[in-house]
Amino acid sequence: MKKWIVSIILVALITIPVxxxxxxxxxxFTFAGHNDVMTLDVSQMNDEMSALIMxxxxxxxxxxxxxxxxxxxxxxxxxxEDGTVYTFHLRDAKWSDGVxxxxxxxxxxxxRTLNPExxxxxxxxxxxxxxxxxxxxGEITDASLVxxxxxDDKTFVITLSYRDPFFLTEMAEGINFYPIRQDYVxxxxxxxxxxxxxxxxxxxFVLKEWVQGARIVLEKNPEYWNADRVRLERVxxxxxxxxxxxxxxxxxGEIDAIYSISKVQTIMHPEFxxxxxxxxxxxxxxxxxxxxxxxxxxxxxxxFGIDREAIVLAIASPGTIPVDRMVDPSIIVxxxxxxxxxxxxxxxxxxxxxxxxxxxxxxxLSELGLSRPADLPRINYVCMDSPIHKQYAEALQAGWKDxxxxxxxxxxxxxxxxxxxxxxxxxxxxxxxxxxxVNPATIMxxxxxxxxxxxxxxxxxxxxGLIAAQSVNPxxxxxxxxxxxxxxxxxxxxxVAPLWTPGTxxxxxxxxKDLHYGRQTGSIEFIFAHIEH
Amino acid sequence: MVRYILRRxxxxxxxxxxxxxxxxxxxxxxxxxxFQSDQILTFxxxxxxxxxxxxxxxxxxxxxxxxxxxxxGNMGYSLKYTxxxxxxxxxxxxxxxxxxxxxxxxxxxxxxxxxxxASARKRGKAVDYLCVVISVIGxxxxxxxxxxxxxxxxxxxxxxxxMAQWTTEMHKVLPxxxxxxxxxxxxxxxxxASMLEVTTQDYVKTAKSKGLSEGKIIWSHEIRNALIPxxxxxxxxxxxxxxxxxxxxxxxxxxxxxxxxxxxITGLDYxxxxxxxxxxxxxxxxxxxxxxxxxxxxxxRIRLAK
Numbered sequence: 001m002k003k004w005i006v007s008i009i010l011v012a013l014i015t016i017p018v019x020x021x022x023x024x025x026x027x028x029f030t031f032a033g034h035n036d037v038m039t040l041d042v043s044q045m046n047d048e049m050s051a052l053i054m055x056x057x058x059x060x061x062x063x064x065x066x067x068x069x070x071x072x073x074x075x076x077x078x079x080x081e082d083g084t085v086y087t088f089h090l091r092d093a094k095w096s097d098g099v100x101x102x103x104x105x106x107x108x109x110x111x112r113t114l115n116p117e118x119x120x121x122x123x124x125x126x127x128x129x130x131x132x133x134x135x136x137x138g139e140i141t142d143a144s145l146v147x148x149x150x151x152d153d154k155t156f157v158i159t160l161s162y163r164d165p166f167f168l169t170e171m172a173e174g175i176n177f178y179p180i181r182q183d184y185v186x187x188x189x190x191x192x193x194x195x196x197x198x199x200x201x202x203x204x205f206v207l208k209e210w211v212q213g214a215r216i217v218l219e220k221n222p223e224y225w226n227a228d229r230v231r232l233e234r235v236x237x238x239x240x241x242x243x244x245x246x247x248x249x250x251x252x253g254e255i256d257a258i259y260s261i262s263k264v265q266t267i268m269h270p271e272f273x274x275x276x277x278x279x280x281x282x283x284x285x286x287x288x289x290x291x292x293x294x295x296x297x298x299x300x301x302x303x304f305g306i307d308r309e310a311i312v313l314a315i316a317s318p319g320t321i322p323v324d325r326m327v328d329p330s331i332i333v334x335x336x337x338x339x340x341x342x343x344x345x346x347x348x349x350x351x352x353x354x355x356x357x358x359x360x361x362x363x364x365l366s367e368l369g370l371s372r373p374a375d376l377p378r379i380n381y382v383c384m385d386s387p388i389h390k391q392y393a394e395a396l397q398a399g400w401k402d403x404x405x406x407x408x409x410x411x412x413x414x415x416x417x418x419x420x421x422x423x424x425x426x427x428x429x430x431x432x433x434x435x436x437x438v439n440p441a442t443i444m445x446x447x448x449x450x451x452x453x454x455x456x457x458x459x460x461x462x463x464x465g466l467i468a469a470q471s472v473n474p475x476x477x478x479x480x481x482x483x484x485x486x487x488x489x490x491x492x493x494x495x496v497a498p499l500w501t502p503g504t505x506x507x508x509x510x511x512x513k514d515l516h517y518g519r520q521t522g523s524i525e526f527i528f529a530h531i532e533h
Numbered sequence: 534m535v536r537y538i539l540r541r542x543x544x545x546x547x548x549x550x551x552x553x554x555x556x557x558x559x560x561x562x563x564x565x566x567x568f569q570s571d572q573i574l575t576f577x578x579x580x581x582x583x584x585x586x587x588x589x590x591x592x593x594x595x596x597x598x599x600x601x602x603x604x605x606g607n608m609g610y611s612l613k614y615t616x617x618x619x620x621x622x623x624x625x626x627x628x629x630x631x632x633x634x635x636x637x638x639x640x641x642x643x644x645x646x647x648x649x650x651a652s653a654r655k656r657g658k659a660v661d662y663l664c665v666v667i668s669v670i671g672x673x674x675x676x677x678x679x680x681x682x683x684x685x686x687x688x689x690x691x692x693x694x695x696m697a698q699w700t701t702e703m704h705k706v707l708p709x710x711x712x713x714x715x716x717x718x719x720x721x722x723x724x725x726a727s728m729l730e731v732t733t734q735d736y737v738k739t740a741k742s743k744g745l746s747e748g749k750i751i752w753s754h755e756i757r758n759a760l761i762p763x764x765x766x767x768x769x770x771x772x773x774x775x776x777x778x779x780x781x782x783x784x785x786x787x788x789x790x791x792x793x794x795x796x797x798i799t800g801l802d803y804x805x806x807x808x809x810x811x812x813x814x815x816x817x818x819x820x821x822x823x824x825x826x827x828x829x830x831x832x833x834r835i836r837l838a839k
Contacts, residue, residue, distance in 0.1 A: 036614075036788075044615040047570070119585035121568060121578050136581075194616040212617075212625055213788030214699060238698065240786040244681060245697045248689055252696060384571075385799070416565030416801040419573055423566075435572060452576035 027233040031257040040193040043113035051175040057201035064172040083163035088156045093225040103150035105179035128164040169438040204230045231530035257508035274319030276503040277330030281433045283497040284455040297364035303497035304357035309350040319503020322350040328436035342484040373405040382427035384418040458495030552814040567801040608808035619808030630777030630789035636709040641716035649724020671718025680711045680784040697786040708785040727759040
């Protein structure tokens with residue numbers, strides 16, 4: 001009896017074919033993401049997973065491809081003498097249902113995003129456009145005053161309120177500059193872009209299937225204006241939240257590419273690739289009056305006491321690079337690396353400088369009238385609840401304790417709560433990760449006097465003056481110099497201590513050609529990739 | 534009887550209202566802001582979003598708005614998955630979790646009961662020890678280890694079952710087994726203890742002294758009575774299993790409710806957490822309501838109560 005059951009199970013296991021994923025010879029690309037797409041509504045989109053898919057489903061005026069700006073739906077464009085009027089000439093292109101794309105679709109999209117009734121969190125990307133801010137803040141109700149105009153079907157004009165040398169790059173790298181079809185929004189209302197039937201794009205691929213939380217299937221869009229360049233017929237994104245599962249499926253050959261893999265997995269897969277840039281992680285010290293971090297020498301001691309190199313080597317994902325300034329080294333201005341042309345440094349070597357740190361610590365102690373580091377008041381390091389942030393916090397804590405004898409307490413909070421503590425100033429030390437954007441001053445903009453995003457609550461009039469002056473300076477060279485001067489101040493006073501630009505590691509099968517991992521951490525660019533067996 | 538049912542029904546409604554109200558206020562006591570994620574939003578944007586979603590209005594006003602909508606069955610839009618209603622997310626994810634849960638129960642229930650009975654019958658023998666070992670392992674090994682272990686053996690090494698996803702029948706085998714093992718262990722343990730207790734009862738002794746056959750005693754006296762504690766715990770067990778399990782759904786990439794439960798709380802997606810709590814609560818409350826009615830039908834003392 002028992003043998004009979006066992007043999008039936010065995011036969012069943014052997015004869016039931018395991019579904020076969022290997023689509024040999026065909027142009028099918030499968031990769032894994034960690035999270036579902038939050039929304040495909042261009043105006044609402046603010047997460048990486050949505051941006052990744054939208055990049056393939058839609059087409060903006062210009063596109064950032066293989067780290068370069070290439071034409072998108074704009075065949076050509078002109079910029080006025082004073083650098084404030086951009087005129088885009090659209091090519092003959094169609095939405096995936098065959099309807100022609102017009103300048104109206106862009107005007108509608110931009111104004112919809114800015115409309116206070118849409119509730120977009122992404123409006124500040126449009127700040128340099130005339131009256132954009134006034135419109136989204138509700139000070140102006142007449143949308144026609146905003147500097148975006150469809151002059152005719154093929155001509156789209158954007159007017160800026162001041163010369164912004166970074167505008168084009170910001171538009172190319174941005175995720176909210178795609179066109180939107182008004183009739184779709186009007187037809188589906190609030191549920192617009194929540195399923196394949198309620199969304200339409202004009203990009204290289206069309207959305208075929210979206211099983212929420214599980215799978216997204218894209219197919220080549222024959223109506224795409226540049227369809228000749230698109231070689232993949234089908235792209236499948238499987239949503240696999242667990243890293244071990246993703247790596248396992250990659251090992252089994254069920255997935256062609258995975259990204260954002262951890263340090264441990266790169267040891268098992270030495271063929272991994274990596275890249276850095278797009279984000280900067282730094283420590284923000286709460287300099288509010290009366291708090292322990294108000295003491296500059298103590299801040300300096302802590303910054304000099306960090307062995308960034310060792311922490312990166314031991315914990316950070318491959319590609320992570322220790323930095324000694326507040327500008328991302330991957331930022332290119334006018335074809336040149338900003339950090340090379342405009343040097344600056346905290347003076348802290350990548351492996352730290354314990355001797356120097358101890359000198360600063362002694363100064364701090366005598367200023368505070370204390371004799372030993374152990375007498376320092378409680379230092380509260382607020383840490384976001386994510387594996388990597390916890391590891392960083394523990395490594396920093398151990399380093400400060402062992403080398404300097406400074407005790408730091410770690411409070412681990414869920415991400416929204418931790419950020420709440422950061423914004424309300426209920427911390428002494430916080431590890432902030434911020435997108436570095438296109439403008440070298442993107443992160444430094446926050447630390448001006450009275451700015452509600454001045455996490456460090458650091459007040460320096462000279463610094464604020466320089467930051468304010470550069471933002472309206474029409475001469476690019478002078479502007480970049482002012483940024484450099486401001487940076488020198490912030491690096492000297494250490495309200496923030498730059499740590500590193502996090503990298504991301506990825507794995508892809510060698511038969512996938514021309515796959516690219518963009519500057520923004522995690523973004524995987526597959527639209528012009530192909531399979532070659 | 535009608536009065537009894539009516540009273541039970543009113544109590545169920547009251548429970549549900551209390552649950553929703555308490556969760557609503559507790560949730561809002563949590564520090565932090567739902568619109569913050571790894572990419573820090575500026576203070577101005579955060580305020581803008583709070584205003585847009587009406588989260589800056591007086592809490593009591595928000596409470597009445599929410600309750601008003603809830604009464605019409607509308608749980609609002611998710612704060613994270615913009616453009617998707619909580620209702621639509623539950624409608625999509627619940628069947629998946631329920632499918633997985635029912636499969637696991639269908640596997641765990643008969644096997645668990647059988648092992649429990651067998652082990653009690655052969656107390657102190659090899660079979661008993663084997664069953665005890667199985668149940669201890671099943672109870673003590675966390676599901677993420679069990680899930681990964683099953684994946685490693687059957688998907689990565691033997692390559693006879695797929696690693697993850699929820700598509701074909703073959704994909705459903707490993708997660709079902711992973712959940713079933715935990716359930717099975719609990720069922721075995723309780724059934725064994727219950728059987729052992731029943732065996733020493735007077736009515737079993739009486740049955741034996743009456744000269745009834747062994748099989749008849751086991752079947753109609755021991756098992757029947759031993760099942761009562763199982764039935765009591767089966768209600769909550771079914772409810773929680775149908776609602777999905779975070780760990781197994783994550784490891785096997787199953788688009789069920791389990792992931793939403795955890796992610797919505799850590800991400801402070803107020804509407805989503807509220808919706809899930811109310812849904813789960815309504816499920817539990819109606820299960821208990823049905824059980825109460827069933828008691829009423831079975832138990833003459835309740836049936837006759839005026």
